[in-house]
Amino acid sequence: MPLNDERPSSTSSSEDQTSDGESSSECRESMATASDLESLRDSFNSDISSKHCTPSSSPPETLTLDEVMEAGRDLFNLKLSHDIVMNREFQPHPNLKAKNSLWNAVKENVQKAFWDTLQAELNDDPPEYKHAIKLLEEIREILLSFLNPGANRMRTQIMEVLDMDLINQQADNDAVDICGLASYVVTTMGKLCSPERDGDIKKLQELNTENIVTLFREILHVLDLMRADMVNFAIRSMRPVLQVIGAEYEREKFQNILDKTPNALNITTSWIQAAIEELLSVRKPAELSNDPEKILQGLPGPSQIFNTAFLRLLTWDFSKSSVPETWVVDETQLEEIQRQLKQAVAVNTVLLIVFSTIGDPIQGLSVLSDRLKRMITVLLNGMHKPNFNLKETLEGTSVQICCELNKSLRERDYPALTPEQQATLTGQICSIGQKDNPVRTLVEDRVHQYFMGLLSDPRPEVKLQEAPAGLAAIQPELGVIGKAFISLVNYNRAVYAPFYMEIMKKLLFFSDPPATSLPQEPAQGSIPHD
Numbered sequence: 001m002p003l004n005d006e007r008p009s010s011t012s013s014s015e016d017q018t019s020d021g022e023s024s025s026e027c028r029e030s031m032a033t034a035s036d037l038e039s040l041r042d043s044f045n046s047d048i049s050s051k052h053c054t055p056s057s058s059p060p061e062t063l064t065l066d067e068v069m070e071a072g073r074d075l076f077n078l079k080l081s082h083d084i085v086m087n088r089e090f091q092p093h094p095n096l097k098a099k100n101s102l103w104n105a106v107k108e109n110v111q112k113a114f115w116d117t118l119q120a121e122l123n124d125d126p127p128e129y130k131h132a133i134k135l136l137e138e139i140r141e142i143l144l145s146f147l148n149p150g151a152n153r154m155r156t157q158i159m160e161v162l163d164m165d166l167i168n169q170q171a172d173n174d175a176v177d178i179c180g181l182a183s184y185v186v187t188t189m190g191k192l193c194s195p196e197r198d199g200d201i202k203k204l205q206e207l208n209t210e211n212i213v214t215l216f217r218e219i220l221h222v223l224d225l226m227r228a229d230m231v232n233f234a235i236r237s238m239r240p241v242l243q244v245i246g247a248e249y250e251r252e253k254f255q256n257i258l259d260k261t262p263n264a265l266n267i268t269t270s271w272i273q274a275a276i277e278e279l280l281s282v283r284k285p286a287e288l289s290n291d292p293e294k295i296l297q298g299l300p301g302p303s304q305i306f307n308t309a310f311l312r313l314l315t316w317d318f319s320k321s322s323v324p325e326t327w328v329v330d331e332t333q334l335e336e337i338q339r340q341l342k343q344a345v346a347v348n349t350v351l352l353i354v355f356s357t358i359g360d361p362i363q364g365l366s367v368l369s370d371r372l373k374r375m376i377t378v379l380l381n382g383m384h385k386p387n388f389n390l391k392e393t394l395e396g397t398s399v400q401i402c403c404e405l406n407k408s409l410r411e412r413d414y415p416a417l418t419p420e421q422q423a424t425l426t427g428q429i430c431s432i433g434q435k436d437n438p439v440r441t442l443v444e445d446r447v448h449q450y451f452m453g454l455l456s457d458p459r460p461e462v463k464l465q466e467a468p469a470g471l472a473a474i475q476p477e478l479g480v481i482g483k484a485f486i487s488l489v490n491y492n493r494a495v496y497a498p499f500y501m502e503i504m505k506k507l508l509f510f511s512d513p514p515a516t517s518l519p520q521e522p523a524q525g526s527i528p529h530d
Contacts, residue, residue: 078253082329129171146192179209247494268324275309307455326496339384344474349440361414390433398426
């Protein structure tokens, strides 16, 4: 979506001063003196002078398998740290597969084979304890992993009761009290588990010890839950620390990845280059001059480039291009924000059409507006899915809206909509999926202004509640979406600003624009059209 005539304001006076001193590779040859260029470089260098924040990369080289694996671990650690800091509800969970997946089929067959073998061994006369002893040894190690370093008494007791050498000797003489050992395990689990597992422990204690295989299976299930509890407790304990050092930690891990894969910023570079080109393309004719001083004054500053680049993420086509490398860990959140925004734009567009078409008879009816909004939101839910039939859904939505309008009009002694009015209203609503629909374009432009205002304001909390004219119907949704987006942007900028500044410096002063170009993106929050 094109920018407005006015350029976004920068977030501080220092950035305004910096914007007067920036240059691009397109105008290097038209500068009057080398001192001007040097001063501009210094303005960028001042923002990335920290020893620990300056990104670096080495020439491309063939990577070994160990280096690839290490880079993968760095990316995993980076994402884990990011999720812990950004998502207060984050909890690791098993990699659950579909019930009919090959993975689950193999897993279930292997587990069934083990439990069948264990049952057969214990039913032998005399019983065979080979698999039972291995299972007890595994359970012992899990119990020991729950202990704090100073829990020596409990550690000693577990080692004495679950002494594998002694149990093996008892098995040779058919003297193993397998039920007694299982009961001890359950009792010990009760001492080590969190309060929320007390119910699970009670169920284990109520199980019939004669069915030892079922008991062991349930013991392992509860132990898995206890391990998850332990991990989640560790995450909660780590979160305050990571919130302090998280940005620095992620930057360090990303630098490690960049050291091993120097081309790890290709898409990011193209993304920033596209933002620079977008800003340069809307310069006023007066700014297109050969005068070096006017050229410098007309160039965008770092804050403008940042904001324009971040705004492009709201219209990113995830099906055609990967997100910038610095946004990989937030790709899912960006897609969700984009889906919510597109739906909000569609809902607001339909409501604008309804109230402008019908006019005075329904003006000021907040109850009707809220009812229509809820209905439209439900009907347009899932509009981001590839198999969603927007045209058909809008036709059905129009019918529902006409019914609600007629009901409201009759209740207040107004005449119902004529067939011609209903046809006109239906046609306008169904047209919002068409390219360049004027009403939707207007809403998208207002949404663009809203988010640019959030990005440009150093204190966006107030602006979150100030929806532009014509967007009052979706102001609550815009506030929620805006808050989530600004949170992602602020943290991303805290982590990757040194990398972004280095890229800007190279694009503006030291190299030609990159050959790689990003795909053209639809308008802000654009609705797919036929």
